[in-house]
Amino acid sequence: MQRVDSFSQFLTNTWRHLDEAQLVTFTMVAWSIWKKRNTKLWENQNDTVEQVVRRAQNLLNTWQCARSHKPIQPTLNMQQQEQHNRWKLPLAEYLKCNIGAALFTLSNQVSMGACIRDDKGHFVAATTRYIDVIMTPAEGEAWELQQAMMWMEMIGYHNVIFEMDCKMVDDVHTQKHNMSEYGSLIDDCRTILSNHRNFIVAFTRRQANGSAHALARAALSHVSRATFDVILEGAWRKHKKGG
Numbered sequence: 001m002q003r004v005d006s007f008s009q010f011l012t013n014t015w016r017h018l019d020e021a022q023l024v025t026f027t028m029v030a031w032s033i034w035k036k037r038n039t040k041l042w043e044n045q046n047d048t049v050e051q052v053v054r055r056a057q058n059l060l061n062t063w064q065c066a067r068s069h070k071p072i073q074p075t076l077n078m079q080q081q082e083q084h085n086r087w088k089l090p091l092a093e094y095l096k097c098n099i100g101a102a103l104f105t106l107s108n109q110v111s112m113g114a115c116i117r118d119d120k121g122h123f124v125a126a127t128t129r130y131i132d133v134i135m136t137p138a139e140g141e142a143w144e145l146q147q148a149m150m151w152m153e154m155i156g157y158h159n160v161i162f163e164m165d166c167k168m169v170d171d172v173h174t175q176k177h178n179m180s181e182y183g184s185l186i187d188d189c190r191t192i193l194s195n196h197r198n199f200i201v202a203f204t205r206r207q208a209n210g211s212a213h214a215l216a217r218a219a220l221s222h223v224s225r226a227t228f229d230v231i232l233e234g235a236w237r238k239h240k241k242g243g
Contacts, residue, residue, distance in 0.1 A: 014026065024060065025056075025060065028056040028057075028059050028060045029052070029053070029056045031056070031059065032052045032053070032055045032056035032059065033052060035047075035052075035055065036051075036052050045108075047134075051134065054136070054180050054181055054182075055136055057178075057180050057182075058136045058137075058138040058139065058180065058182050059136075061138065061171075061178065061182065086207075086208055087204075087208045087209075088208070089119055089120070089121055090117075090118075090119050090161045091119065091159075091161070092119050093119060093159055094119055094159045094160065094161055094198075094200075095116050095117065095118055095119075095124060095157055095159060095160050095161070096116070096117050096118075096160075096161045096163060097114055097115070097116045097148055097152065097160050097161065097162050097163070098114065098115050098117075098163045098164075098204070098208075098209050098211060098212040099112060099113070099114045099115075099144050099145060099148045099162060099163070099164055099209075099212050100112065100113050100114075100144065100164075100165070100209055100212035100213035100215070100216045101113075101140040101141055101143070101144040101216055102140075102213070102216040102217050102219070103135065103137060103140050104220065107132075107220075108132060108133065108134050109130050109131065109132055109133070109220065110130060110131055110133055110135045110139075110140045110143065111128065111129065111130035111216050111217075111219035111220060112128070112129050112130070112140075112143065112144035112147050112148070112216050112219065113126070113127070113128050113211075113212045113213065113214065113215025113216035113217075113218070113219060114126060114127050114128075114144075114147075114148045114151065114212060114215070115211045115212050115215060116157075116160075125155070125227060125228065125229055126211075126215055126227070126228045127148075127151055127215075127225070127226065127227045127228070128215050128216065128218065128219035128222055128225075128226045129147055129219065129224060129225050129226075130219045130220055130224055131224070135181075136182070138168060138182050139181055139182045139185060141164065141166045141168045142168060142171075142182055142185035142186050142189065143185055144164070144216075145162060145164060145168070145172070145185075145189050145201065146185055146188050146189050146192075148162055149162065149189060149192040149193075149196075149199065150192070152196075152199070153192065153196070158196060158198050158199075159198045160196075160198070160199055160200070161200045161202055162199065162200065162201045162202070163202050163203070163204040163208075163209060164201070164202075164203065164204065164209070165203070165204055165205055165206040165208075165209045166203075167203070168186075169201055169202065169203045171186050172186060172189050172190060172193070172201050173201070189201075
């Protein structure tokens with residue numbers, strides 16, 4: 001390797017000898033290393049080399065996924081937009097399970113919330129769960145779907161539409177293999193889907209997924225795994241319009 005006298009010169013020389021794909025990977029790893037430095041400085045937390053590499057891989061996956069989607073043109077009027085953002089009834093004889101996740105970086109915890117409603121819009125059940133672990137946002141989203149599917153298996157529901165407001169939904173429906181913790185969670189979700197032909201994973205807007213995110217944020221107030229057969233009327237009224 002050519003001798004360099006400064007870090008800026010090292011970066012310049014590196015950029016000149018990398019192709020586009022290598023340059024993107026280099027940039028993601030450099031960002032993750034910088035993130036490790038900030039985490040140590042501000043949170044006194046030491047990330048392992050594995051965590052640094054995994055964070056870079058997941059950021060790259062998220063970035064590539066975002067680039068593959070064309071931007072939505074603002075063609076809807078205000079009334080149409082409001083209707084588009086509302087929670088919608090599932091197919092007849094199906095349940096809809098809205099799910100959301102929350103990351104608590106200071107306490108190194110990840111939580112999820114799931115809310116089930118029937119084809120009339122009536123509340124059926126809800127659950128909250130949390131674990132003490134460090135996860136990237138992408139891993140948290142994959143984990144929330146895995147947990148919601150396992151919950152449906154456990155209580156015996158078969159016709160279920162799982163709604164999430166993240167682009168991770170696309171990864172569940174592809175056959176791409178990802179050698180990371182995120183990829184392992186996605187593989188678990190694919191396996192469950194293959195065993196339940198009437199499980200459907202779909203994307204929804206965040207505005208239509210408010211109840212799931214409210215549950216996820218409140219998860220730390222309960223035991224690590226909590227299930228609710230009824231919901232407080234005030235809380236239901238507050239979040240009903242937004243899903």
